[in-house]
Amino acid sequence: MAQQQWWKGAVIYQIYPRSFQDTNGDGIGDLPGIINRLDYIKSLGVDAIWISPFFKSPMKDFGYDISDYRDIDPMFGNLDDFDTLIAQAHQRDIKIIIDQVLSHTSNEHQWFIESRENTNNDKADWYVWADAKPDGSAPNNWLSIFGGTAWQWEPRRCQYYLHNFLTEQPDLNFHNPDVRKAVLDNVEFWLKKGVDGFRLDAINFCYHDAQLRDNPAKPKELRQGRGFSEDNPYAFQYHYYNNTQPENLAFMQEIRSLLDRYPGTVSLGEISSEDSLQTMAEYTADGDKLHMGYSFELLTKDYSAQYIRETVSTLESVMTQGWPCWAFSNHDVERVASRWHPSAKTDSKQVSMLTALLGSLRGSVCMYQGEELGLGEAQVAFEDLQDPYGITFWPNFKGRDGCRTPMPWQHEQPHAGFSTSTPWLPVEQQHQALAVDVQLNSEESVLKRFQHFMAWRKTMPALQYGDIEFIDTPEPILAFYRRYEQQSMLCVFNLGDQSHALPLSDKIHTEHTQLQHHNGSLNEGTLTMPGFGCYFAAV
Known part of the structure; x- marks a missing residue:
């Protein structure tokens, strides 16, 4: 058998650290919690773990608003904990992939604090600033995924700044070469720490149209949510100008050039564009850009055989050089065990079939924590919601908290063994019966079937590389x-x-x-x- 790079056909287990395991009793998961569960992760038969952001952050978007890219938020631990995690994972032959959120920062990042002060400071052009229209309104019609205009007025500069997500997440100006260099320097900090790769959040959002042209309207019958609510005004536009710009391809080459200096490392780009499959192909072409791409195409409500067949076949026809990565669940969408069941319930047989299906598609695989247990979407009361997205769009869209509730480890322990104190989100009562300790004692459990399938898959090169x-x-x-x-x-x-x-x-x-x-x-x-x-x- 030809020698393959480790990430080809790999199974990547996504950990949402806030909800994985709490070790210090503050109700929030942490890096020591991941370290304590490495033997469990090893037992799943996965090749790598992808850890969602744990960097310093005001946590307006739970870590995807970063205020310091080179340090760890105290709620998760410290840099010594991360060094231990790397060492302990590598001892078990588990690779470590971490999130990198490059397109925007927190509004509490020092870069933005300096940039917003005036129009002539050293970082004045590090973010996307624009003058108001003559009537004082926003520079164009671009919208935020989280609702409303993508522009926020800043009185210090008397200008608007762009935010494709929350107002607290200002977009960096990648047209500025100093920005690109600083961003890549931050990435290299973690390469020097020994990480094995990066999941690149919203990577097609790095560049904006320098002319700030309006996005055209999208007909009602074509409005579809890809990772966002379909009644969100964001779906009312073709997003031709606020993301996925041609200049971004050169930046993908810069990322690849950096990673090539660290052999064995990998890049996995999250892509959500007007034609995500085509963008995935472009961003992974020619062996000089991203190693892998994944999109929201199989994170939708449609679970028909025809839809899956057409989606994968379409990507196969356009991605002739790159390598795909598929996921049925992640931290942004309703859990697949509920989303794809005909009656919106959960069924252990269906969950195991979906694990086998995902593990049989051509490409690498992202498995979200709890999928191996067959967890369905948690029901979170409005008063318990944490996600600003869900709070804004309630009740039509309840946000992302339902897929982010804590992992159930021990069915008879308070909070299912996740924490000794009240967790940041409540443990779903129905998840208690699906706790890890229960399922490890049953050969017919979803967890045991997951372990058996993953072990068998490793013996089947056709499933991994074919x-x-x-x-x-x-x-x-x-x-x-x-x-x-x-x-x-x-x-x-x-x-x-x-x-x-x-x-x-x-x-x-x-x-x-x-x-x-x-x-x-x-x-x-x-x-x-x-x-x-x-x-x-x-x-």
Whole structure:
């Protein structure tokens, strides 16, 4: 078998540190908590962990508003804790990927504090500033994802500044080479610390249109949410000018050039654009930009076989050089166990089937903490909400708190063993019964099935590195081949809750060399798939 880079086909386990494990009793997870759970993470059979931001921050957007890129917020620990985490993870052959939020800072970052003072200081041009229109209104019609205009008036400069997210998250001006250099210097700080890679938050938002042209309106029938509420005015525009500018490709090359000086490190870009699949292809092309890209295309409400087949096939047709990464859940969207169930409930069989499906698509995999337990979306009362996004758009959109509640470790302990005191978000009562200690004692649990599948997947190079070829099947059946060198596999998934019979044509006739982790049955050329079933066979 040809030698592959470690990140190709890797399973990356996303940790949202606030909600993983609290060790000091303040109700907020921390870096020592991650260290204490490294043996558990190792048992999952994953290759790397991606840790959401733990840098110094006012926490207006829970760490995605960074005030110091080179230090750790005291609520999470300190730099010594991070050094220990790196060392302990590497001892277990677990790679460490950390978030980097490059497009914007906190408004409490020293760069912004200096920049906002006047128009002639050393950092006056480090952020996106613009004069008001003659009538005093904002420079153009750009909108913030979090609601309302993307421009905030600053009385010290008598100008507006751009914020694609919260008003407390001013956008940096990447047209300024000094900004790019300073940003990359911050990235290199963590490379020198020994990290194995970066998940690059909103990486296509780094550049804006220098002419500040208005975004055109989008027809109502074309408004779709990709990581944001569909009734959000943000969906009313084509976002041609406030992100995904051509100049950003050169910056991707600068990032890659830096990482190439640290062999074995990897970049994973989060991309949300008007054509995210095309942007993923562009940002990973030619071997001189990002290593991998992922988008919100499979983080939607649509879970039909046709949608998944068309989404993956479209990316396959345009991403001829790069490497994809797929996710069904993360810290920004409703948990897949609830989002993709026909009745918005949760079903352990469906959860295990979705794990197998995600782990069988061509590319690398991001698994969000709690997916291995089959956690569904938590119900968070309005008075307990923390997410400013959800508070703004309540009640039509409840924000992101429901996927961010604490991990349940011990079902009989207060707060499910997450903390000895009241957590920052309440533990979902229904999650208590799905706690890690319960599931480790049952061979039929979602957790045990997750562990078994991931261990088996590591023995299947076709699933890790192979090409993919879809087979035309009726709803709700999704079927495809994975092929790598001498190994060829048929993978079939029933996305529905009812049993289906699938006649296998001569084209997809199998030798009936069945592989483990399947519950479909083949008899005289007909494959019977139970509800939420999956089937693997050598062909």
